[in-house]
Structures are given as structure tokens and as C-alpha cells.
Amino acid sequence: xxxxxxxxxxxxxxxxxxxxxxxxxxxxxxxxxxxxxxxxxxxxxxxxxxxxxxxxxxxxxxxxxxxxxxxxxxxxxxxxxxxxxxxxxxxxxxxxxxxxxxxxxxxxxxxxxxxxxxxxxxxxxxxxxxxxxxxxxxxxxxx
Numbered sequence: 001x002x003x004x005x006x007x008x009x010x011x012x013x014x015x016x017x018x019x020x021x022x023x024x025x026x027x028x029x030x031x032x033x034x035x036x037x038x039x040x041x042x043x044x045x046x047x048x049x050x051x052x053x054x055x056x057x058x059x060x061x062x063x064x065x066x067x068x069x070x071x072x073x074x075x076x077x078x079x080x081x082x083x084x085x086x087x088x089x090x091x092x093x094x095x096x097x098x099x100x101x102x103x104x105x106x107x108x109x110x111x112x113x114x115x116x117x118x119x120x121x122x123x124x125x126x127x128x129x130x131x132x133x134x135x136x137x138x139x140x141x142x143x
Contacts, residue, residue, distance in 0.1 A: 019066060028068040030109060032057070033085045034096070037073040040081030049082050052098035056105040067109055080120070088125035093118045 012022050021027030034053055036046045050071055057067050075083055080094035084104060091114050093104060100118055107113045114122070 018068070019061075020068065028066045030067045030089070031087045032067055032069045032109075033075065033087070034069065034071045035073070035075040035077070035081055035083040035085075036071060037075075037078070037081065039078045040074065040083060042081075046082045048098050049096055049101060052101045053084075053105075056101060060105065060109065065110065089114075090121075090123035090125055091119050092121035092123070094120050 015022055019027065032053070034050060035041075036050060053069060057069055060067060075085065077083055082096040084093040084096045084101075085091070086093075086104070086108060089108075091108065093100065093115065095118060096104070100115070103115050103118075107115055
């Protein structure tokens with residue numbers, strides 16, 4: 001049990017360093033997943049898409065809008081990539097280029113409008129009350 005507590009402290013500190021709330025308050029309003037898997041993207045080099053996303057989200061954060069991003073190798077779709085999913089909205093985008101990243105950031109993340117010519121699915125997260133880590137005794141804070 002002591003080992004699990006130590007691991008929890010380490011990962012909670014890492015979460016805090018990335019701006020991820022360990023208290024259930026604050027943190028990010030959205031989470032963007034970018035799939036750049038070779039099978040999904042026809043083996044192309046899509047590092048420019050990732051670079052553009054990183055730059056744009058960094059700029060948004062400087063302006064006070066927090067969007068967490070995760071680059072993944074597979075979303076189990078394997079076609080039409082790069083793919084991007086925006087949560088909690090649940091909007092799936094295909095054929096994402098650096099220019100499409102700009103549109104998603106400007107029109108969707110900032111403007112609240114889905115980019116319909118690149119969106120192919122919409123599966124919003126269900127509105128449920130957040131889970132309460134009862135009995136954690138503040139251990140999620142990393143202290």
C-alpha cells in the first residue's frame with residue numbers, strides 16, 4: 001500500500017505540473033486527442049500537425065483558455081487521419097492538416113462552432129456529476 005501511495009504522489013505532482021486539477025476544481029475545460037498513427041494517416045509524416053496544435057494551444061493558454069492535448073498512435077479508427085477528437089464535446093474530425101488545426105482552434109475551441117466539413121461524428125460526454133474521490137483524504141493533491 002505504501003508503494004501505491006508513493007506512486008500516487010508522484011503522478012499527482014506530475015498532473016499538477018501539467019495544469020491538471022487534482023482537486024476536481026479548475027484545470028482544463030477541454031481535452032483534445034490527436035491521432036497520428038501510421039495506419040490511420042497512410043504512413044505520412046504529420047509532425048507539422050502536432051507542432052501547429054502545440055503552438056496554438058500554448059498561445060490559448062497564455063490567453064487564459066486551457067485545453068489539454070494528448071497525441072496518440074491509435075484511436076482504433078485507422079482511416080481518414082490524422083484524426084482529432086475534442087472532449088467533452090465528443091466531436092471527431094478527419095483529414096486534419098495544420099490549416100484545419102487553426103480552424104478547429106479558432107472556430108471550435110474558441111468560437112464554439114463545429115467545423116462541419118471535417119467533422120464526421122459527434123458523441124458528447126454524458127452530463128453526469130463528477131466522481132467524488134471519497135476517502136482520499138487529500139491524497140490526490142500530490143502532497
